[in-house]
Amino acid sequence: MRLIISAYLRTLRERDEFxxxxxxxxxxxxYTPLVRPQTGVRQLGVDLPVAGKNPDDDVEELVLFVIKQGDIGRQEWSSTVQSVRQSLEETLDVYLTKYxxxxxxSIRKKIVVATTGDLKQDTQPNWNGFIEKYKETAVFEFWSGDKVADLIERFMLDEHVFQEEDRVGLRKALAFAGERDYSMLDVDRLLTRQLGLDSQGELPATAKGGKTLAKAIIRLNLALRMFTKAAQDAGDTRQALWAAEHFLLKTWHRVQLSDDDLKDKEVMKxxxxxxxxYFEAGVAYLTKLAPHLQxxxxxxxxxxxxxxxxxxxxxxxGLIASFGIALYGADKSAEGQEKAGRVAELLCAMLANMPATASPRLDQNAIDVSLALLFLSLVEKFEEIRDWVYELQGRLVFSLVQGWGFPISSDSFDDLVDVAxxxxEDLMKDCVGSSWLAATLATWCVVCDMKEEYKHLVRSLKRKVPQLRPQFWHPxxxxxxxxxxxxxxxDTGATExxxxxxxxxxxxxxxxQFLREKEWNVQTSTSAVKAGFLWLDLLNCRHYxxxxxxxxWYALAVRPDDASVQQDVGE
Known part of the structure; x- marks a missing residue:
């Protein structure tokens, strides 16, 4: 495992990864980090300050990390203002004296040069001479990639909490990270065991929360970072984002099972x-996809x-829309909303440049359509919503009436192959049954006040395909x-x-009228909503x-001038 971690470390960039x-x-x-590394902010030689008791000698200390990437040779040691020696001197002259x-x-001061590589032999004398010169001011340590890997294995993946079964599972997951057809079964088992859940997602009486759970989540975050990096390096940023969703949702399921853990600051941190x-995986995914979408x-x-x-x-x-919703909901600052707006622009470009996005072939694609329409409504892309709904409902009616190219009610790809x-013909008839998509588009026509499109959709469905049954599932x-x-x-909720x-x-x-039915207003009181993670309740729809x-989206059908309705439904 140490070799795997060391190899992983060597692939990391200094900024935003290591x-x-x-x-x-x-x-x-x-230790307790005093600040987090931040790009674009002058750091006075120090990339990460932490404080706490040294785990080896139990002495209280202030540890100042100078973070670098790759091997440290003579050029990296002293050639530019960003070199190791210059960073160390700025730490000694400025940070330790004024900040x-x-x-x-009054506590011990330690300066750690941490890198993903090694200290080259020709630079070892320079390092030794420097620490000898300033040994009265601070304690110095050099953490090579192998040293960091050793510490990760010791403190994050130790034998008592990261058993051999999980180590084997992680190795297998990393080996198959770039395979699109990889089932992620090893990842799922790793998550279940680390979170202390049984196979049904229940919490055994012996399960531990609090600090133990917090450490498990930190370990899982490392495993996730290793997996996403392996998938991205193999060219599959989609797989990396899917994995990040999976870790996020399964972990939240475990956290919300205990009120104590929901209130535990270490767990939430x-x-x-x-x-x-998750957001880093989403950015990497969109960065790769953007040129194609435009x-x-x-x-x-x-x-x-x-x-x-x-x-x-x-x-x-669906992936872009759910990520955009998460970005919009997680950061309400002007910068955060601007980022969500840029994601929306990419989604709009995709819908405009890929006409096939208006031709779903599985009824379950109603999930992706719903998320995209919701996201675009959040960022007020109403014209784009109307254009896409117009295309979607027109193509749906045409394909159903013609009897080919329609979204089948089955979720089986084998059935789709047999039909397409x-x-x-017999299977075609069986696959025109219940339809989430028809119900979704009809109600979005109402939201968008598209009277002619709504009438055309409803009349065509009733007269040409009377066997089709628009329906919704309500949690x-x-x-x-x-x-x-x-x-x-x-096995839960109700179908309408x-x-x-x-x-x-x-x-x-x-x-x-449905909005007035309080019995079905369950989404305003979920654990994610109470904790400020409303977007998790939409991410899970796409993922599962x-x-x-x-x-x-029913609430969007309430007209702004109807105050009495708004008061009744509590929206």
Whole structure:
């Protein structure tokens, strides 16, 4: 395992990768970071200051990290203002003389040069001479990549809490990280064991929370970072983002099972590490995807509008939308909203440049469509919403009436092949049944006040495909207990079959009436909402593939001038 960690460390950049790992290691060693590394801020030679008791001699100390990347040779030692020697001198001359807090004045001062590589032999005399010169001012240590790997294995993956079974599972996961068809079973087992859950997601009586759980989450964050890095290096940023979603949701499921853990500051601080890792994986995913999204048919290669192509596109639509919703909900600052706006621009470019995004081939793509429409409504892209809804409902009606190219009600890819390639007529008839997508588009026509499109959709469905049944799934209180762990729509909640009226205002009235039903207003009191992570309740829909609650967008159908309705529904 140490060799794996050491090899992983050598792939990390200094900024936003290695400097994000070291605070986690410091916490695991018992130190408290005083600030987090921040790009663009003058650091006076110090990248990361931490304070606490040394785990080896139990002496209180202030540790100042100077973080570098790769091997340290003569050029890296002293050639520019960013070299090691210059950073150390600035730490001694400025930071230690002017910026040490009063509480840390009397404790031991240690300066650690941490790098992902090694100290080259030709630079060893320079290092020895420097620490000899300043030995009265501070204690000096050099942490090579191997040293950091050793500390990670000792304090984050120690034998007592990271058993051999988990080590083997992590090795297998890293080996298959770049394989699109990898089942992630090893990752799931690792998560379940580390979080102390049984196979059903329940918490045994012997499970430990608090500090023990916080340490487990920190270890899982390291495992996640290793996996996402391996997947990204193999070219699969989508797999990396999926893994980050999985770690985030399963961990939140475990945290919310205990009120004590929800209130534990260490647990919540550890969970935020996973939170940050998810956003980093999302940024890497979008950075790779952006040039293709902004080019006409930039993701098609040499293919046309095939069923497989449409499925891949809608998967990316869901990934981008759920990431955008998370970004919008997690950071309400002007900068955060600007970032969410840029993600929305990329999504809009994708919808405009990839016409096949308006041709879902699986009814479950209603999940991705719903998330995309919700995200665009959050950032007020209403014109783009109307354009896409217009295309979606038009293509849905056309494909259903023609009897080919429609989204099948089955979630089986084998069924899709039989329908799309072999034109199995009996199966085609069986696959025109319940439809989340028809219900979704009809109600979004109401939200967008698209009267003609709504009328065309409803009349066409009733007259041309009367066997199709628009429906919604509504979660109940039982659903919210497990929906961070697995798909819950088969055995919790309730399914509503919609009899869509031809008059759009009647449909609006029914939607508002549903909003008044308090029994189904469960999403305002989930554990994620109470903790400020509302976006988790939408991320789980995409990840576990169960329908987004229609109530989420029903509120958009309430007109601004109808104050009485707004008061009744509490939106």
């Amino acid at each position: 400097d994000c790992l070291l605070p986690d290691l410091a916490i695991a060693m018992g 040490v807090e009063p509480a840390h004045q 550890a969970f935020e590490l996973l939170h940050h890792s 080019t006409r048919d930039g993701m098609s290669g040499y293919t046309g509008e095939s069923a497989e192509y449409a499925i891949v596109l809608l998967e990316h639509v 390639v072999f034109h199995d 109940d209180a039982e659903s919210t207990k497990r929906w961070y762990f697995e798909d819950v729509h088969f 079959v919609l009899d869509l009226p031809e008059d759009m205002e009647d449909a609006r009235g029914r939607m508002i 593939r169960f329908p987004v609650s229609a109530r989420t």
